[in-house]
């Protein structure tokens with residue numbers, strides 16, 4: 001049996017699944033339900049000066065019959081009194097000493113405010129801090145959240161304030177609303193941050209109501225940019241995670257991966273690309289805390305199958321497999337193959353290739369079923385047909401190297417090798 | 423044993439004849455199904471639709487919330503798309519071809535989705551089509567069934583004034599008077615006809631019978647072209663002794679009465695034998711059961727492998743409690759006091775394949791008798807042979823002969839639907855009407871210049 005327990009800078013949790021700082025971790029009743037369900041820990045909803053929220057707050061992007069493919073919010077940090085939050089944190093830590101209790105912070109923009117808040121939370125029993133440098137709305141106008149995370153120098157300064165005071169591990173949470181997360185990540189580590197987490201939400205407009213013509217979410221005839229998260233953002237989060245995991249400086253600290261994780265598969269992918277723990281918000285808000293069961297069971301079964309005993313055995317394993325385009329092997333070639341026994345003749349591969357790619361699929365008309373076959377000479381191995389095919393393993397990509405030798409683009413140019421002639 | 427009408431309470435009739443394919447109740451339900459559709463290219467479902475409805479397109483349009491566009495996609499290919507969504511044998515057409523069958527998954531519920539869009543269109547009376555400016559041309563259409571209505575609609579869209587001549591007091595043809603009552607209601611049929619005619623440019627003259635109070639010569643003289651779509655006639659005679667006894671009825675008259683006069687008006691026996699295994703036989707058998715017959719037996723001279731109805735239809739009959747006797751041909755009806763008492767059948771065996779490619783039944787000489795009080799004849803329909811030959815139309819055993827699917831031997835006279843194909847489905851008749859209209863337009867353009 002695989003061991004899912006995790007040690008993040010000395011903060012232990014029975015599994016790598018933490019609830020991200022958000023409504024699921026906003027108060028004791030939610031948090032206790034989560035921990036009873038089996039979550040490894042929580043990052044408490046961001047604390048700071050008390051704010052007031054609006055109604056409504058959320059909107060989503062649906063895709064086909066799937067709801068909440070992307071999720072968007074215009075909420076602020078905790079709108080509850082600080083003393084209530086602190087009392088509840090103490091209570092939870094007492095009742096669940098084996099679970100991670102990280103407290104997310106966004107103090108007002110001065111050293112004293114940060115120091116006071118840090119002391120209050122440490123007194124309440126926090127095991128670690130997560131600095132919210134990422135919230136993209138509401139707080140930025142006040143010079144907080146993403147406004148901090150978007151400017152490496154300010155971020156470094158705030159981290160330094162925090163490190164002067166904090167006696168427990170500090171994680172800096174990065175905003176994705178930048179062209180690269182690396183500068184702020186580096187600045188934070190230089191400022192002393194013990195760890196990084198990413199991503200927070202991405203600025204977005206999820207849609208416009210075609211009757212009222214007002215974008216969502218709707219607040220008295222108006223809307224604002226919200227923070228986007230959920231399954232739709234996973235690829236973006238994975239990319240940003242990889243850049244931090246590959247950077248010589250930022251890769252020296254542990255990372256907590258966040259953004260669109262819904263299943264154990266997603267979590268494994270984040271961990272393969274460098275995350276020690278993962279954080280989840282939207283998936284829990286979509287289905288409730290019960291998803292923790294399959295998150296743990298699925299990861300455990302996968303680890304058993306692959307022979308991994310501890311999660312640290314596979315964390316970061318895929319990081320070296322993302323390289324530079326210039327280093328890719330141009331002599332590698334694969335072409336599509338359609339298994340005629342599995343083909344259901346839907347024609348999706350054909351029309352995609354014919355209209356938008358390389359006209360590499362041959363159509364022989366039949367009534368009612370056409371036959372589709374690959375024209376191997378034309379196939380560039382782009383994968384499009386395989387991607388649109390609704391049948392598992394019907395279209396496979398078969399390796400057909402152009403030549404056994406590894407030749408990258410620079411070498412190709414150096415040798416004056418031929419380019420396409422059509 | 424007796425033949426009686428009014429066997430059931432109104433609520434029992436209502437329950438027995440309720441809609442066999444209920445619609446999607448909500449948009450959400452339709453969306454779940456619409457989103458399951460793969461949106462195939464050169465889709466097999468479309469290819470097996472005689473009217474070539476662009477099925478993936480109309481389903482996608484439901485999914486995108488463009489229900490009006492969806493209805494337009496359906497109805498521009500098949501003006502009876504609403505009716506067809508309820509009566510088409512989709513298991514052998516679009517749904518039978520759905521690629522999900524090849525994955526051993528249930529096919530997309532195409533008919534139900536089609537019903538969703540077209541019912542919305544009908545209920546709101548969306549004006550989906552407009553007429554081109556009048557051309558001054560006039561066409562007479564005989565028969566306001568699916569073929570006639572489809573032809574009339576297609577012509578009117580092109581700016582041609584159409585007059586429909588119909589024998590019955592209502593339009594719709596067998597849709598209104600022949601198809602099983604648990605598939606369509608009289609109200610629906612009437613609304614569908616109204617919706618088709620709401621385009622304008624088509625007038626219907628009811629209770630006008632070609633060959634009785636109407637002649638082809640008059641029509642030819644008064645109109646620029648004539649389209650014949652009068653369908654087929656009564657059930658084929660059995661030509662066996664006892665056929666004239668009280669209690670031997672023709673399936674089409676039986677169903678006509680049921681559709682035209684209401685359930686309680688139709689007399690039905692306790693024990694009923696239905697001769698045949700086509701769609702009409704199934705409908706007669708199931709509806710006899712639903713009217714209150716205690717025992718209904720379908721008698722067919724071949725086996726299940728050769729039956730003309732689909733497995734789906736046979737299953738409906740079986741679920742209704744109808745019995746089946748395979749390889750039996752009726753040889754005599756025995757009666758007492760002029761009323762049916764027994765049906766004598768001869769056992770058959772299969773011999774060599776016949777013209778239809780099916781193995782033909784051969785008598786074995788062995789007979790048996792069934793105690794029944796009613797015999798419903800549903801062994802195929804006879805074309806209007808006399809009418810067709812009186813009109814000097816070229817024909818094959820009463821079926822009007824046409825060139826290019828549409829042109830009869832008489833100049834300016836076109837024909838289509840059951841009267842040409844001998845009796846198929848509504849959807850075939852609709853396509854025939856479209857083809858007829860296209861030919862007529864070419865003919866009119868030629869005669870103009």
Ligand SMILES: Cc1cc2nc3c(=O)[nH]c(=O)nc-3n(C[C@H](O)[C@H](O)[C@H](O)COP(=O)(O)OP(=O)(O)OC[C@H]3O[C@@H](n4cnc5c(N)ncnc54)[C@H](O)[C@@H]3O)c2cc1C
Nearest residue numbers: 565567568569589595596632652653839840846847848851
């Ligand atoms: C019992 C039964 C059940 C069926 N069930 C189904 C089903 O479930 N699904 C399906 O798709 N198909 C079904 N069909 C077949 C379908 O009804 C026909 O294929 C279709 O109606 C043919 O259309 P049509 O316009 O050619 O002929 P019809 O529908 O027969 O219309 C012909 C019209 O012409 C009129 N007419 C006839 N003679 C004259 C005349 N001399 N002068 C003027 N008007 C005249 C008739 O009154 C009628 O209105 C069924 C048929 C029967 C008999």
Ligand SMILES: Cc1cc2nc3c(=O)[nH]c(=O)nc-3n(C[C@H](O)[C@H](O)[C@H](O)COP(=O)(O)O)c2cc1C
Nearest residue numbers: 020021022046073199200229230259260280281282
């Ligand atoms: C309604 C809502 C409120 C959030 N509030 C906070 C917050 O107070 N502090 C914070 O650091 N992140 C906040 N987040 C961001 C999440 O913690 C997380 O980074 C993001 O949702 C991506 O993860 P996911 O795709 O699993 O939802 C919030 C997200 C949502 C949906």
